[in-house]
Amino acid sequence: MSEPAPLPTACEAALSAALRPALFKALCDPVRVSIVARLATRQDPVAVSDLVACCGIDFSGVSRHLKLLRQAGVVSATREGRSVRYSLNSDALCQVLRASADALEQCSEQAG
Amino acid sequence: MSEPAPLPTACEAALSAALRPALFKALCDPVRVSIVARLATRQDPVAVSDLVACCGIDFSGVSRHLKLLRQAGVVSATREGRSVRYSLNSDALCQVLRASADALEQCSEQAG
DNA sequence: GCAATATTTGCGCGATGCTGCAAATGTTGT
DNA sequence: ACAACATTTGCAGCATCGCGCAAATATTGC
DSSP states (O other): OOOOOOOHHHHHHHHHHHSOHHHHHHTSSHHHHHHHHHHHTOSSOEEHHHHGGGTOSOHHHHHHHHHHHHHTTSEEEEEETTEEEEEEOHHHHHHHHHHHHHHHHHHHHHHO | OOOOOOOHHHHHHHHHHHSOHHHHHHTSSHHHHHHHHHHHTOSSOEEHHHHGGGTOSOHHHHHHHHHHHHHTTSEEEEEETTEEEEEEOHHHHHHHHHHHHHHHHHHHHHHO
């Protein structure tokens, strides 16, 4: 009874939950993608001022993008002296992307 | 010479290319996610009118969302009589999501 | 406390996005 | 050709987003 057979509705709900708009919203802007790409290549956290170069926009804009990415769980911030250094949550991000793919795959397997 | 050693820049570019904003833009709207989730549970293509129920918005809006999803390569459309039936490109979508995760992973492995 | 440096936040502007309504387009059957 | 049904597109309103500039906040060193 704890397993009333997986209904189509169940995996649909699971997929709907896995595909969280907030995450994709974080990755749908070119500037944010370039920030993520930049952070991905650095093991050590990077200061905001070092990210400005790869973005082509003002300090403030970069800071805002980073805030959004942080709120989406994509990056983490730690203060170090005067500067705030950001790092990419690679593992978490990979996991979420793969979980989305898995949920999708499971749905379509079950459907067909 | 064809392999000048993989620079950090190379995987950064690869990741930047893998994380195509257009795809994520397609998935950053709740209505579109529900459409994708709905289509994922159906092996056979679904008509627009059958998708309206799960969206809570007007016909026209659903049609527009489907257009955007189609342009992003997420769904495919085929006309069948009066109606146009949409189906999810599950395999392609899975592949893109996993490719993103792989590119990300490769970058962070190379970095650290 | 003050100046210097690094980042965040407030504000306003222009661009983009989502929506409903109505009109246009495509398709079938009479 | 015409009516009925399904979908798409044009239009306008409203919200949200991304941006630069300037002001505010945080931290360090004198």
